[in-house]
Amino acid sequence: MNTFYFIAFLSIFFSILVITAKNPVHSILYLILTFFTFTIHYILLNAQFLAIVNFIVYMGAILVLFLYTLMLMNLNKGSEQPKSNLIKFAAVIGGGCFLITIVAALKAFGASNPVILKDPSLGLVKNLGKVLFNEYLLPFEISSVLLLSAMVGAVLLATKDTKTAA
Amino acid sequence: MENLTHTLLAVPLNHYIILSTIIFSIGVMGVLVRRNAIVIFMSVELMLNAVNLLLAAFSVYNGDASGQVFVFFIMALAAAEVAVGLAIIVMIYRNTNSIDINVLNRLKW
Numbered sequence A: 001m002n003t004f005y006f007i008a009f010l011s012i013f014f015s016i017l018v019i020t021a022k023n024p025v026h027s028i029l030y031l032i033l034t035f036f037t038f039t040i041h042y043i044l045l046n047a048q049f050l051a052i053v054n055f056i057v058y059m060g061a062i063l064v065l066f067l068y069t070l071m072l073m074n075l076n077k078g079s080e081q082p083k084s085n086l087i088k089f090a091a092v093i094g095g096g097c098f099l100i101t102i103v104a105a106l107k108a109f110g111a112s113n114p115v116i117l118k119d120p121s122l123g124l125v126k127n128l129g130k131v132l133f134n135e136y137l138l139p140f141e142i143s144s145v146l147l148l149s150a151m152v153g154a155v156l157l158a159t160k161d162t163k164t165a166a
Numbered sequence B: 001m002e003n004l005t006h007t008l009l010a011v012p013l014n015h016y017i018i019l020s021t022i023i024f025s026i027g028v029m030g031v032l033v034r035r036n037a038i039v040i041f042m043s044v045e046l047m048l049n050a051v052n053l054l055l056a057a058f059s060v061y062n063g064d065a066s067g068q069v070f071v072f073f074i075m076a077l078a079a080a081e082v083a084v085g086l087a088i089i090v091m092i093y094r095n096t097n098s099i100d101i102n103v104l105n106r107l108k109w
Helices: A002-020 A024-044 A048-072 A085-109 A125-134 A137-158 B002-008 B013-033 B037-062 B066-096 B101-107
Strands: none
Touching (some): A002 A024, A002 B013, A002 B037, A024 A048, A024 B037, A048 A125, A048 B037, A048 B066, A125 B066, A137 B066, B013 B037, B037 B066, B066 B101
8 A cells, every 4th residue: 555655656756857857858758757657556556458558658659759759859958948937836826726626626525435456357458358349349440540640640740841841 | 466456455546536636737737837849748648647547546446447448548549649749849840940839829819
């Protein structure tokens, strides 16, 4: 049980570092650490499939994509001038209002039941595969169309158009 | 492995909700504070992941595997979103030589 609180502390700590780091490359590296703590959360929930997918897709693919973009465009100069203190204050107020609303709503509900895994095979690949290919077969196929269109769109956007020269 | 997770899982559901809310609001603050478009994108990823964790926790809490399938779909969506978004950022950088979002204030009207 204490493991959860330790990992939760690490998640919050690293995610604060993500938005406060001056250098964007450091931000991405902290984001990788944050996602690693999320993977540990999934393992604690015995959601092994999600842990592996989070590890491979998020930490392996998406963040490497971020890092490549940043390094290929040579943007890691850290030349971003910060916003004014008023805007920072307003942003913290805005985020804090959401946080306080949810926490107050939870307090109003009182104590909650502990999260207990009744069926240990819930998050395993075998069980999830059966659910995915029985109940969610159509959304699964549609998501492949989504990925294809995203790929086409990304290539179309990022290619240099010589004729129109936007 | 099963015994390990059984002893570890005695965390109240509220604590999962509070953790996800904190990380989500950190993402909101990141979007509002930063000016670098890529860091704003990373904050959006942070928000998506907070929701993912909460869906997984609810799924375990209710003993229903649908929540984890939804997390899988959200991950596919996030991959698509990142691909298109980074392509847009590359185009912005080519056109304006900067990824500061204040350059984009011509989109305001």
